[in-house]
Each structure stands twice: as structure tokens, then as C-alpha cells.
Amino acid sequence: MTEQLQQAVERFQSGDRSAFNEIVRAHQREIYNLAYRVTGNAEEAKDLTQDAFLRAYRALPGFRGDSSLRTWLYRIAINLGSDWRRRLFKAPLQLDEAADPPAPERDAGLALAVQRAVAALPYKQRTVFVMHHYQGFKHEEIAQITKRSVGSVKANYFQASAK
Structure with missing residues (x-):
């Protein structure tokens, strides 16, 4: 965590509620990206992020x-x-292509x-694939966040990559 974010956490914990805005600005995009990759829907991702x-x-x-603020x-x-996923109980995902910028025609x-x-x-x-491939987390970090073993995380990533 950067020193500036550490100070924002400390200020928030000391009663300065406006310090939370710095935390949101620093992490909102990556939390939204994770939520979008998990839900496959822009509106659901916005709700989950909020x-x-x-x-x-x-x-x-x-x-x-x-743990780090990011991991938390x-x-x-x-x-x-x-x-969210449990509530849907394996309902098929509806992709919202408008949430991602359009790729060039050939791609x-x-x-x-x-x-x-x-x-x-x-x-x-x-979840493991998105966190590693799109968000750049290491397998060890994913294991800590998801509370799974590193071996389980690696197996899930390998299985996802094979598909």
C-alpha cells in the first residue's frame, strides 16, 4: 500500500470520513473490472462494486x-x-458488450x-483466471484473497487456461 493510501486509512480510522474517497479513487477501477469479469454484466458489476x-x-x-488494503x-x-453467483445458482451469464470498449473490426x-x-x-x-490474467495477481496473492491453497489456485488457473 502506498504511503498516501496508508495515511488515508489512518485518517479514516481517526474520524476523517472524507479520506475514504482517496481509497475509492485508487481502487474503484480494478474492483469494477473484477466485478465485471465475475458477473459478465455492466450493471451487476456496478452494483457489486458499490x-x-x-x-x-x-x-x-x-x-x-x-493483509494489504488491495487484498482486503x-x-x-x-x-x-x-x-451473487449463489443467488443465480448457475444461471447462464448475459454478456454486456457495451461495457468493454469495442475492439477493432478484425479482432x-x-x-x-x-x-x-x-x-x-x-x-x-x-475468478482465478480473471485475477491472474487480467488483474495481474500472483498465484500466492490469489490464494490469500480466496482463502484457498496455492495448489488449488494453480490447478484452477491451469484448468481455465486449457478450456
């Missing part, structure tokens, strides 16, 4: 820094994504095929 920051706002006074926020978003078919393939992955594989 819910994640609302939970973070309520829980931040008790944040001890045992991702854990909240992953938990909300799991809750549009490939981009859509990749998006559909990722959306069709089982939830655990999709």
Missing part, C-alpha cells in the same frame, strides 16, 4: 493491516461475487469469443 465499497466503508475502522478489498469483492470476433469463453468457466476457475 456494495464492496459500502462494506469496506463499514468495516474499515476495524482494518488491522494484516479484493476479498470483499470476491465474497460479494460468490454471494472483434476473437475478443467476443474470449469473453464468452471466460464467462462460461465455472465460478472458481473464472
Whole structure:
């Protein structure tokens, strides 16, 4: 966590609620991207992102820094994504192509095929694949966030990549 974000957390915990805006600005895009990749729908991703920051706002006074702020926020978003997925109980994902900027004409078919393939992955594989491939997390970080073993994370990533 950058020193500026660390200071924002400390100010928030000391009563300066406006400091939370800095935290949101620093992490909103990546939390939204994760939510979009998990849900496959722009509106659902916006709702999940908003819910994640609302939970973070309520829980931040008790944040001890045992993990990085980024890891903590991702854990909240992953938990909300799991809750969302359970509510749908394996309902097929509806892709919202308007949420991603359009690819050039020659690559549009490939981009859509990749998006559909990722959306069709089982939830655990999709989550690991998105976090590693799109968000740049290491397997160890994903294991910490998802509370799974590194071996399980690697297996899920390998299985997702093979599909």
C-alpha cells in the first residue's frame, strides 16, 4: 500500500470520513473490472462494486493491516461475487458488450469469443483466471484473497487456461 493510501486509512480510522474517497479513487477501477469479469454484466458489476465499497466503508475502522488494503478489498469483492453467483445458482451469464470498449473490426470476433469463453468457466476457475490474467495477481496473492491453497489456485488457473 502506498504511503498516501496508508495515511488515508489512518485518517479514516481517526474520524476523517472524507479520506475514504482517496481509497475509492485508487481502487474503484480494478474492483469494477473484477466485478465485471465475475458477473459478465455492466450493471451487476456496478452494483457489486458499490456494495464492496459500502462494506469496506463499514468495516474499515476495524482494518488491522494484516493483509494489504488491495487484498482486503479484493476479498470483499470476491465474497460479494460468490454471494451473487449463489443467488443465480448457475444461471447462464448475459454478456454486456457495451461495457468493454469495442475492439477493432478484425479482432472483434476473437475478443467476443474470449469473453464468452471466460464467462462460461465455472465460478472458481473464472475468478482465478480473471485475477491472474487480467488483474495481474500472483498465484500466492490469489490464494490469500480466496482463502484457498496455492495448489488449488494453480490447478484452477491451469484448468481455465486449457478450456
